[in-house]
Amino acid sequence: MLKPLKSKVEEKYQELYETVGSVIDKWGNSRDNLIAILLNVQSKSSRNFVSKEAMLVVSEIMGISAQEVYEVATFYHAIATEPRGRFLVQLCQGTSCTVNKAVNVKDALEAEIGIKIGSTTPDGMFTFEYTPCFGACDVSPAMRLNGKVVGNLTQEKIKQIIIECREVAENE
Amino acid sequence: MSKTVSVISKNFYSVNPDSIDEYIATGGFEGLKKAVSMKPEKIINILDRSDLQGRGGAAFSVAKKWTHALRVPAPVKGVMCNADEGEPGTFKDRALLEHNPFGVIEGMIIGAYVGGGSQMNRARIYIREEYSYLHDRMRNAIRQAEERGFLGKNILGSGLNMEMNVVSGAGAYVCGESSALLESTEGKAGRPRIKPPRLNNVGLYNLPTLLNNVESYSIVPILVRDDSEYRSYGTHRSIGTKMISVSGKVNKPGVYEIPFGITIKEVVYDIAGGLNSDRLLKFVQIGGASGAIVPASQIDTPISYEGLAEIGVAVGSGAIVVADESNSMLDYFESLAHFFAHESCGKCTPCREGNRQLVRIVELMKSGNATSADFKRLSGILKHMKGSSFCGLGKTEPAPFLSAIKHFEDEIKGYFK
Numbered sequence A: 001m002l003k004p005l006k007s008k009v010e011e012k013y014q015e016l017y018e019t020v021g022s023v024i025d026k027w028g029n030s031r032d033n034l035i036a037i038l039l040n041v042q043s044k045s046s047r048n049f050v051s052k053e054a055m056l057v058v059s060e061i062m063g064i065s066a067q068e069v070y071e072v073a074t075f076y077h078a079i080a081t082e083p084r085g086r087f088l089v090q091l092c093q094g095t096s097c098t099v100n101k102a103v104n105v106k107d108a109l110e111a112e113i114g115i116k117i118g119s120t121t122p123d124g125m126f127t128f129e130y131t132p133c134f135g136a137c138d139v140s141p142a143m144r145l146n147g148k149v150v151g152n153l154t155q156e157k158i159k160q161i162i163i164e165c166r167e168v169a170e171n172e
Numbered sequence B: 001m002s003k004t005v006s007v008i009s010k011n012f013y014s015v016n017p018d019s020i021d022e023y024i025a026t027g028g029f030e031g032l033k034k035a036v037s038m039k040p041e042k043i044i045n046i047l048d049r050s051d052l053q054g055r056g057g058a059a060f061s062v063a064k065k066w067t068h069a070l071r072v073p074a075p076v077k078g079v080m081c082n083a084d085e086g087e088p089g090t091f092k093d094r095a096l097l098e099h100n101p102f103g104v105i106e107g108m109i110i111g112a113y114v115g116g117g118s119q120m121n122r123a124r125i126y127i128r129e130e131y132s133y134l135h136d137r138m139r140n141a142i143r144q145a146e147e148r149g150f151l152g153k154n155i156l157g158s159g160l161n162m163e164m165n166v167v168s169g170a171g172a173y174v175c176g177e178s179s180a181l182l183e184s185t186e187g188k189a190g191r192p193r194i195k196p197p198r199l200n201n202v203g204l205y206n207l208p209t210l211l212n213n214v215e216s217y218s219i220v221p222i223l224v225r226d227d228s229e230y231r232s233y234g235t236h237r238s239i240g241t242k243m244i245s246v247s248g249k250v251n252k253p254g255v256y257e258i259p260f261g262i263t264i265k266e267v268v269y270d271i272a273g274g275l276n277s278d279r280l281l282k283f284v285q286i287g288g289a290s291g292a293i294v295p296a297s298q299i300d301t302p303i304s305y306e307g308l309a310e311i312g313v314a315v316g317s318g319a320i321v322v323a324d325e326s327n328s329m330l331d332y333f334e335s336l337a338h339f340f341a342h343e344s345c346g347k348c349t350p351c352r353e354g355n356r357q358l359v360r361i362v363e364l365m366k367s368g369n370a371t372s373a374d375f376k377r378l379s380g381i382l383k384h385m386k387g388s389s390f391c392g393l394g395k396t397e398p399a400p401f402l403s404a405i406k407h408f409e410d411e412i413k414g415y416f417k
């Protein structure tokens, strides 16, 4: 890993520097790996996002201006620059899911998680948002839970899934 | 009798997609072996004979594209596979990557043989983030192909050199647009480039680049090996088969391979098992989010380039979303408007602002406060987007809205006071 001499960023965010550095080492320090690196850095954050500090570190190690890193990070929907919940619940708003009444699923999820779509629970446990079609239309209505597809959603299934999430969190 | 066929999908569920040996045992890489013994022009002739058209949606002649690639002189070239399908309702490339990864790779290598340079050609498969569970499958397939000498230096003694990588998208529909796809592959924000220069001259890393869709590449090895079966299907103006994805209110949603020329009705009722409700079919949307809305009265139309063109519809990505009488046009508009507003890259005004206004008008319709002046605005915005957007996203987006207004005029006007 290439480090600038006497880096202020490294001094300030030592731990982050290590983590991000190892991600960059894994992918290789080249511009075309920037998106993969940001996704990977995000997956290591407990709140599912890439912080400003992390972007600074990426910028310094990769030698890409901070503005450019920020531009890329904010352009792509799969990369978040604000903290998200421990569980990211993304309900599809695509056409297939719409005709199969994703709106009922939305109501059920709001009731179960206890927040309106588009927000995060105060305890940081869940973020619930709409997402465009992710190609699971054959099992619509569908959602992604931390990136994993869950399809053929029913009220019963939703209840079960949210209970399981809470159990997982409790055992952590 | 089953109305589906299996030429491109021949390996589905019968060949282990993680094993190159199984792929080879069923004739895999025979197409490539034959290809490297032929002159590139001969291969292009085969594609031309089947009139293969780009299967991502644009339907541009593959033979023409490859001829161009062959003619551009350069020692190193780019070879790209667009696996970023993001049209709502479309998931046929997912099935091809999942069940026939080696077929995609083989098609790309033949592409490089025909249109590549003499030195280390750079091949990239750009797969959307939403399919991240398939990235490793593709990487594994590439590794096995390298081990067998189908990738790397001097492939099968042909003098062709090629290295191949998987690149992940990060959730941006516009990256399916070819120049945006390249920007993204290079690690930048995926905004479409100004053209010219065209990508076949200045593409990936400024190299001349051959870019095709997953399905187009998958068909190539089959045609090169022996195109007789493929050519026995279809109509005389739409030769062969098409991978389609059917979803919505049907009993058996899924990915199917159909011969060109069967009707929408046959797909909905005979292949996808009919409607999953006791309501009547209301409309289908063909070709993805930017595809046209086809009312129930037109479902006897054959699915072929010429058949659909007669009712002003394009084959597009091959998606068919089915809606019944319980689905309102308003809900459908809402889904479309939000999708495009979310996905517009913001580079040009007609699309960026047009989408913002579309969402507002749909919201007014929902709240019952839309007026006839809003209807006029809606029509005006759609016209401008179609005529003056910078890239295909904004240009094609009006199609479903305009066709819906045409076929469901009363219902839609009913949402405006």
Ligand code: SF4
Binding pocket: B174, B192, B343, B344, B345, B346, B347, B348, B349, B351, B352, B389, B390, B391, B392, B393, B394, B395
């Ligand atoms: S039409 Fe314009 S704003 Fe819309 S995606 Fe294309 S370039 Fe971006």
Ligand code: FES
Binding pocket: A092, A093, A094, A095, A096, A097, A098, A132, A133, A134, A135, A136, A137, A140, A142, B088, B089, B090
């Ligand atoms: S429309 Fe919801 S997953 Fe495709």
